């Protein structure tokens with residue numbers, strides 16, 4: 672139960688308070704925290720809604736920098752946002768929710784039916800994180816996922832996405848308001864060290880992950896659906912289960928044909 676609300680006046684204050692209270696959470700748009708049956712269990716909420724430095728979208732060299740308090744609707748409406756990120760923000764069907772939900776909150780939640788993760792992983796987005804001393808560090812979004820236990824108290828202050836990435840994303844759900852069983856993204860990004868091609872998936876109740884074996888193989892040559900399925904079967908993170916969305920075989924098939932379809936669009940220059 673929440674019994675304390677603090678209105679932070681600066682990013683430094685918010686990060687310091689969070690770092691010194693392990694029963695606290697940042698209150699951004701509140702769409703998850705204030706939801707009935709929320710997964711977040713905090714006694715103290717540190718509201719970051721008044722922190723001006725977390726707002727705004729700007730351009731710097733080859734990047735677009737998005738303040739973590741930007742809502743999905745802010746991102747859609749900005750002329751600076753790359754089209755691939757606007758498309759992902761539009762996966763959130765409710766305009767009311769888009770006006771409240773922030774990109775920082777979405778990243779921190781790491782939901783396996785995330786609207787944004789597949790796209791952010793495919794473009795190799797980077798996060799600026801602030802610790803309790805006020806010092807900032809930059810981590811790629813993939814690193815944030817893998818090292819979450821170490822990084823979870825840090826305040827996400829800014830998200831950097833490449834201007835010139837080509838990313839195609841596909842989301843599968845019964846209706847726009849339903850949870851997505853799969854959200855798949857294929858991207859060609861200038862920010863990769865190993866290969867320019869990045870493939871990522873948000874698979875409900877299964878994993879949020881990059882598919883590096885497949886992207887490295889597809890960097891050399893196009894794979895058949897069967898070859899991708901074989902690779903997916905061997906993937907230790909993607910342990911699909913049977914549920915209302917289908918069998919593991921069906922999900923692997925859907926993922927494989929979608930990867931090939933998006934790959935052709937990206938390589939065909941329609942990204």
Ligand SMILES: Cc1cc2nc3c(=O)[nH]c(=O)nc-3n(C[C@H](O)[C@H](O)[C@H](O)COP(=O)(O)OP(=O)(O)OC[C@H]3O[C@@H](n4cnc5c(N)ncnc54)[C@H](O)[C@@H]3O)c2cc1C
Pocket residue numbers: 696697698699700701702703704705706711739740768771772773774775776777778779780782784785786787825826827828849850851
């Ligand atoms: C009915 C319903 C359906 C939903 N369906 C989906 C869905 O299908 N896919 C999906 O991705 N999301 C879904 N959501 C979750 C949510 O709306 C979004 O993920 C939203 O982007 C969360 O942002 P927020 O600003 O509202 O976060 P809040 O609720 O304010 O905070 C959520 C968490 O993020 C942390 N946090 C917030 N900002 C920061 C920051 N700057 N730095 C570090 N940590 C931070 C908080 O500590 C808290 O733990 C749904 C929510 C509802 C109510």
